[in-house]
Amino acid sequence: MRAKLSAVCLGLEAKSFDKKDASGKVVEVIDYRRAKFSTRGTTETFVLSVPRDLDCSLLADYQDAHMLVEFRFDEKYGTFKGRLLNLFSDAKAMAAAPLLSQSEAAEAAQSSHHA
Numbered sequence: 001m002r003a004k005l006s007a008v009c010l011g012l013e014a015k016s017f018d019k020k021d022a023s024g025k026v027v028e029v030i031d032y033r034r035a036k037f038s039t040r041g042t043t044e045t046f047v048l049s050v051p052r053d054l055d056c057s058l059l060a061d062y063q064d065a066h067m068l069v070e071f072r073f074d075e076k077y078g079t080f081k082g083r084l085l086n087l088f089s090d091a092k093a094m095a096a097a098p099l100l101s102q103s104e105a106a107e108a109a110q111s112s113h114h115a
Contacts, residue, residue: 007037066094
């Protein structure tokens, strides 16, 4: 499920962990990013995964973030997981934008230039 929403950005973090095989040998280093947000006017917070290729230049700590988010239900843990798909400069731009991730929007713009 995709949804547009606005929330206050509390920070972006980048981390990594080592994926090991049965013998304990590192077979892959997995990098990931997460952003933490707060719903304005509340103390409720939530965390979204952030794709490595997503341009996060519009995210600023303690400022409103206008974004497109994808939620899915994780059967294993019985919870909803969220992933940040796109960021918009303001609420008006967010309202006018299609429900496309940054990469989908870039592909659509590129294909319209080739038409």
